[in-house]
Amino acid sequence: MAAATTAPLMAQRTGRRRLRVPHALQGVLAVLAVLALLELVTAIGFLPQRHFPLVSDDFRALVEQLGDGGFWTQVGQTLEGWAIGFGLASVIGIALGIVIGSSEALHSATRVIVEFLRPIPSVALIPLAVLIYGTGLQSKVFLATFAATWPVLVQAIYGVRDVDPVAMDTARAFGFGRLARMRSVALPSSVPYVVTGLRIASATALILVVTAELVIGAPGLGQAINVARSGGDFELMYALIIATGLLGWGLNTVFVTIERRLLRWHPSQRLAEAGR
Amino acid sequence: MTARRAFLLGLEVLVPIAVVALWAAWSASSTSFYFPPLSKILTTFKDTWLFDRVGSDVVPSLLRLLAGYALATAIAVPVGLALGLSPAARRASAPIVEFLRAIPPPALIPFGIVVMGVGNTMKVFIIVAVCVWPVLLNTVDGVRGVDAQLIETSRAYGIGMRDRLSSVILPAALPQIFAGMRTALSLAVILMVISEMVASTNGIGYFVLESQRTFAIPEMWSGIVLLGLLGYVLNLIFGVVEARVLRWHRGARSAAR
Numbered sequence: 001m002a003a004a005t006t007a008p009l010m011a012q013r014t015g016r017r018r019l020r021v022p023h024a025l026q027g028v029l030a031v032l033a034v035l036a037l038l039e040l041v042t043a044i045g046f047l048p049q050r051h052f053p054l055v056s057d058d059f060r061a062l063v064e065q066l067g068d069g070g071f072w073t074q075v076g077q078t079l080e081g082w083a084i085g086f087g088l089a090s091v092i093g094i095a096l097g098i099v100i101g102s103s104e105a106l107h108s109a110t111r112v113i114v115e116f117l118r119p120i121p122s123v124a125l126i127p128l129a130v131l132i133y134g135t136g137l138q139s140k141v142f143l144a145t146f147a148a149t150w151p152v153l154v155q156a157i158y159g160v161r162d163v164d165p166v167a168m169d170t171a172r173a174f175g176f177g178r179l180a181r182m183r184s185v186a187l188p189s190s191v192p193y194v195v196t197g198l199r200i201a202s203a204t205a206l207i208l209v210v211t212a213e214l215v216i217g218a219p220g221l222g223q224a225i226n227v228a229r230s231g232g233d234f235e236l237m238y239a240l241i242i243a244t245g246l247l248g249w250g251l252n253t254v255f256v257t258i259e260r261r262l263l264r265w266h267p268s269q270r271l272a273e274a275g276r
Numbered sequence: 277m278t279a280r281r282a283f284l285l286g287l288e289v290l291v292p293i294a295v296v297a298l299w300a301a302w303s304a305s306s307t308s309f310y311f312p313p314l315s316k317i318l319t320t321f322k323d324t325w326l327f328d329r330v331g332s333d334v335v336p337s338l339l340r341l342l343a344g345y346a347l348a349t350a351i352a353v354p355v356g357l358a359l360g361l362s363p364a365a366r367r368a369s370a371p372i373v374e375f376l377r378a379i380p381p382p383a384l385i386p387f388g389i390v391v392m393g394v395g396n397t398m399k400v401f402i403i404v405a406v407c408v409w410p411v412l413l414n415t416v417d418g419v420r421g422v423d424a425q426l427i428e429t430s431r432a433y434g435i436g437m438r439d440r441l442s443s444v445i446l447p448a449a450l451p452q453i454f455a456g457m458r459t460a461l462s463l464a465v466i467l468m469v470i471s472e473m474v475a476s477t478n479g480i481g482y483f484v485l486e487s488q489r490t491f492a493i494p495e496m497w498s499g500i501v502l503l504g505l506l507g508y509v510l511n512l513i514f515g516v517v518e519a520r521v522l523r524w525h526r527g528a529r530s531a532a533r
Contacts, residue, residue: 030368108284124503127488210380229386248378
């Protein structure tokens with residue numbers, strides 16, 4: 001009897017749950033709703049069609065681009081600048097950060113300089129980059145490296161300085177030398193900071209690369225967007241802006257995934273997993 | 277120990293001075309076209325910025341910066357509160373927010389030019405479009421991080437939604453909102469400069485790029501120095517405001533330690 005009454009209840013409950021939209025789908029539905037709304041608004045002429053082509057046309061242009069070799073060359077050029085700039089910034093930032101962070105004297109000596117240089121908008125250096133490196137890849141790399149080094153450097157300094165002193169003293173008591181302490185205590189505990197710094201640096205490097213392409217006309221996606229605009233090909237312009245956004249989103253997703261995997265042991269990630 | 281502290285403080289003050297002195301000494305005899313002597317840059321700085329071009333370039337730049345920054349905060353905080361309080365809205369908006377945030381901001385400038393022309397509207401729009409995200413995301417995180425017990429308690433005491441927002445949730449989220457606003461501030465400076473470099477007839481960014489194009493190198497350097505000072509001073513002011521607004525927070529935290 002009891003089983004007979006619970007069975008329909010269960011069915012009812014699961015039935016109600018099935019009606020609810022799954023979480024992952026909610027976001028997709030919202031995106032589709034926004035796109036449909038934009039399409040509608042442009043189709044009825046609420047937004048001037050001259051400047052706002054139909055969203056479906058933008059996406060058609062994007063799909064066309066995806067089959068175009070020139071588009072992928074531009075993506076490659078942008079990614080090339082990003083990769084070199086980001087790589088240099090990581091190496092410089094981590095190396096300097098560890099050296100500065102592990103010495104009280106060096107930290108004091110450099111603090112004001114870092115605090116002064118860091119807020120300088122890196123774009124202020126665009127003219128200098130053009131003067132010295134011209135309008136090609138080198139300028140992109142210089143700007144991206146300059147801008148992306150700071151977040152890595154600052155995070156690395158914080159990370160190395162934030163090592164649990166008890167762990168450090170314990171290692172010392174067990175006879176670990178300076179280098180061994182560095183390698184097995186200071187470095188692992190600074191990894192969460194450094195990884196966050198790298199994620200910020202990746203976004204910064206991409207921003208600076210696209211800026212350089214846009215402002216000084218170095219070849220790449222940014223330049224292509226500007227060319228599409230001045231040529232009046234707005235569908236292409238929107239398609240390329242969407243492509244640039246997808247590129248940024250893709251890079252960010254890669255870093256978040258790496259961060260989550262690399263730091264599975266760290267409380268911040270464990271909490272995030274539990275909280276989800 | 278005090279001797280060591282004095283040594284460290286000395287390093288902190290003297291090393292930057294030494295670096296500037298070194299730059300001055302190294303560049304004093306410089307004949308390089310691109311790296312003029314520091315003294316020349318400083319003289320140009322005085323001639324250009326004190327206070328010749330303040331009205332024509334610095335003030336328009338700062339006004340655009342502040343308008344965009346204020347507007348971004350005014351939009352992001354309420355929206356962030358709403359998203360922070362509603363899990364459904366948060367889930368629905370997540371992909372859109374993630375995508376819009378990932379667009380490298382300069383890519384929006386051509387869009388701004390097409391739709392809004394090259395005037396102040398476009399520049400303020402660009403600054404808003406970029407500064408909104410760090411404030412928004414931090415507000416959402418801040419609201420989500422509010423101690424559930426606080427909310428339950430205030431609900432149990434019959435405190436209405438409006439009062440709960442203004443005297444429980446908002447203050448608790450404020451430290452994190454400020455963290456987002458600090459990030460947004462430096463972004464605002466960057467976007468101000470970029471938007472002026474791409475399309476403008478005045479502003480500091482315009483001046484710097486124009487100086488480079490006309491090979492007025494000391495002027496270009498003076499503009500770079502000015503932008504550096506501007507970024508530094510804005511950061512400083514922000515720190516003072518933050519310390520004042522969050523006085524209770526810092527005090528409570530250090531007392532708890």
